[in-house]
Amino acid sequence: MDAFGGAEVRAWIDRFIANVLDRTGELTELDRRAGDGDYGTNLRSALGRARVNLEGAEDPAAVFTAVSEAFLNTGGTSGPLFGMWFREFAKAFTEPVNGTNLATAAGNAAAVVQRLGKAEVGHKTMVDAMVPAAQALRAAAERNAGPDQALHEAAAAARTGAESTEQLLARRGRASYVGEHARGVMDPGALTVAMFFAAANG
Amino acid sequence: MPVRALLNDPDELVAEALDGFARSHPGLVRANADPAYLIRAEPADKVALVSGGGSGHEPLHTGFVGTGMLDVAVPGAVFASPTAYQVRAAIRAADRGRGVLLVVKNYTGDLLNFGIAAELAAEEGIETRIALVDDDLATESEDGPGRRGTAAVLAVEKICGAAAERGADLEQLAELAARITTSARTLALATAACTHPGESRPSFELEVDEVEFGVGIHGEHGIGRRPYGSARELTAALADPVLESLGLTGGEEVLAIVNGLGATHGLELATVARELHEHLAARGIRIARSLVGSYVTALDMRGCSVTLLRLDPELAELWDAPVRTPALTW
Incomplete structure (x- = not known):
């Protein structure tokens, strides 16, 4: 497939929501060991609101706007950051979604989260999966890879990035308060980002 | 209980x-x-x-x-x-x-x-x-x-x-x-912690002979335990770091906010206000405006905060301007 239309984007988001809702227990457990344990609850309420907002959302920008608004109406700090992250996808996507606007969206989105969250790669946050995924999408776009292939590579990069957080000592975010206790625990925000890109290809 | x-x-x-x-x-x-x-x-x-x-x-x-x-x-x-x-x-x-x-x-x-x-x-x-x-x-x-x-x-x-x-x-x-x-600094202490709605136990326990010093407004621990004492002693302990941080000296005027943290009685707050007047007067600093009551609270925490704001004529005049809200009216 050379381009994603509204239906494909909607299916991607629906798979993402379903996969995350299936694993909120696991995400909460990670946050309990490395944060304050409210991550799964906040995520579940954001995704519940997203499902309501998604009623009737058909084009790619509308789908991502629905998800963004739901996250912006979520407590904690990861909720609003995800809201601003998804918002950049809504802003960059025109139908159909191709490799170029995927790369633009993910690049802008990672930059917004880094700026607002004041986090760099290696701080054991969601940024550790967002930045490598954006880089993979940029590299794929430069060799004119289709969106399927680009998102496949982004998913692998995000997964590797998320796994790298296991051994990191947190510098930002909730896990920074518990120091060494969080070493060995994957950052649940980074894992969520990996799940987002993994959901793209069914 | x-x-x-x-x-x-x-x-x-x-x-x-x-x-x-x-x-x-x-x-x-x-x-x-x-x-x-x-x-x-x-x-x-x-x-x-x-x-x-x-x-x-x-x-x-x-x-x-x-x-x-x-x-x-x-x-x-x-x-x-x-x-x-x-x-x-x-x-x-x-x-x-x-x-x-x-x-x-x-x-x-x-x-x-x-x-x-x-x-x-x-x-x-x-x-x-x-x-x-x-x-x-x-x-x-x-x-x-x-x-x-x-x-x-x-x-x-x-x-x-x-x-x-x-x-x-x-x-x-x-x-x-x-x-x-x-121009404003605050310091607070608690004589008892607060309890989150729906929970039955306070966020921390204190012995009868100690206070939690340097608390915020979220029921968290302060910066240390200090001995419980008279209102005079505790007021001085709150006021002195504030005076020092603002560099307040004799002849200056301040707005003082003696603020209850949620479950502190008006009698106690008025006593703290009295001690604050005495403490500052002894240093030549005049409390030109004051507000005493529970305005910025931490659920049902017991204790108080002392805020001093260095006043100039413009700030004092704006403070005096009419206000009509549910909690503050003059």
């Missing part, structure tokens, strides 16, 4: 309280249920003031919506920031085309959500400025998040609110807020 709160459902407490509060002050304010905010009943053609933060600090901020203070207050869940979505809705509702001053206490979540809402509002053509309030000496440090925002936020809302009513523009209000924050 466990603590028992008057509530229906802990998850509905903030929404139900907002509804009850608005119904109790129908001429002054009205509530928007979703997204939740409280707005003054009669909007005015001026720069709007919006503040908010976690619930559990009442009457802050909802009690200060009205003429001469806030246009909109945005309550989050108990001790949690309101969402960016809520704050954006509040900004839209408050704006009269002259811009919006966002009064934000210094906490990571509040700054993030108000900051995001400000960016979203800017894309819609609404100009905002963030007035960051960071007065709590207990958390002063070179690195980290720095001083928390506590009772001085009340002075920022009152004084900037008065200036806004007189037609000050957004830039002037932002400068005024910065001047107030620079």
Whole structure:
């Protein structure tokens, strides 16, 4: 497939929501060991609101706007950051979604989260999966890879990035308060980002 | 004996309280249920003031919506920031085309959500400025998040609110807020911790011969335990670091806020106020204006905070200007 239309984007988001809702227990457990344990609850309420907002959302920008608004109406700090992250996808996507606007969206989105969250790669946050995924999408776009292939590579990069957080000592975010206790625990925000890109290809 | 709160459902407490509060002050304010905010009943053609933060600090901020203070207050869940979505809705509702001053206490979540809402509002053509309030000496440090925002936020809302009513523009209000924050410091102590709604045990236990010194307004531990003592001794322990930090000397005038943390009786607060007058008078510093009562609370925490604001004639005059809100009226 050379381009994603509204239906494909909607299916991607629906798979993402379903996969995350299936694993909120696991995400909460990670946050309990490395944060304050409210991550799964906040995520579940954001995704519940997203499902309501998604009623009737058909084009790619509308789908991502629905998800963004739901996250912006979520407590904690990861909720609003995800809201601003998804918002950049809504802003960059025109139908159909191709490799170029995927790369633009993910690049802008990672930059917004880094700026607002004041986090760099290696701080054991969601940024550790967002930045490598954006880089993979940029590299794929430069060799004119289709969106399927680009998102496949982004998913692998995000997964590797998320796994790298296991051994990191947190510098930002909730896990920074518990120091060494969080070493060995994957950052649940980074894992969520990996799940987002993994959901793209069914 | 466990603590028992008057509530229906802990998850509905903030929404139900907002509804009850608005119904109790129908001429002054009205509530928007979703997204939740409280707005003054009669909007005015001026720069709007919006503040908010976690619930559990009442009457802050909802009690200060009205003429001469806030246009909109945005309550989050108990001790949690309101969402960016809520704050954006509040900004839209408050704006009269002259811009919006966002009064934000210094906490990571509040700054993030108000900051995001400000960016979203800017894309819609609404100009905002963030007035960051960071007065709590207990958390002063070179690195980290720095001083928390506590009772001085009340002075920022009152004084900037008065200036806004007189037609000050957004830039002037932002400068005024910065001047107030620079001139104000606070320190607090607790004689008993608070209990979260729906829970039955307080957030920490104290022995009868100690107080928790340097507490904030979220039921967390302070910076250390100190021996319990007389009101005179405890007032001096709070006032001295504040005096030193502000560099106050004989001949100067201050606004003093003696603030109860939620479950402290008026008799105790008046006693602390008396000791503060004595303590400052002995140093030649005059309390020219004062506010004594429970205004910036931490649920049912027992204890108090002492805030001093160095006054100049302009700040004193704006403090005296008329105000008509549910919690503050003169």
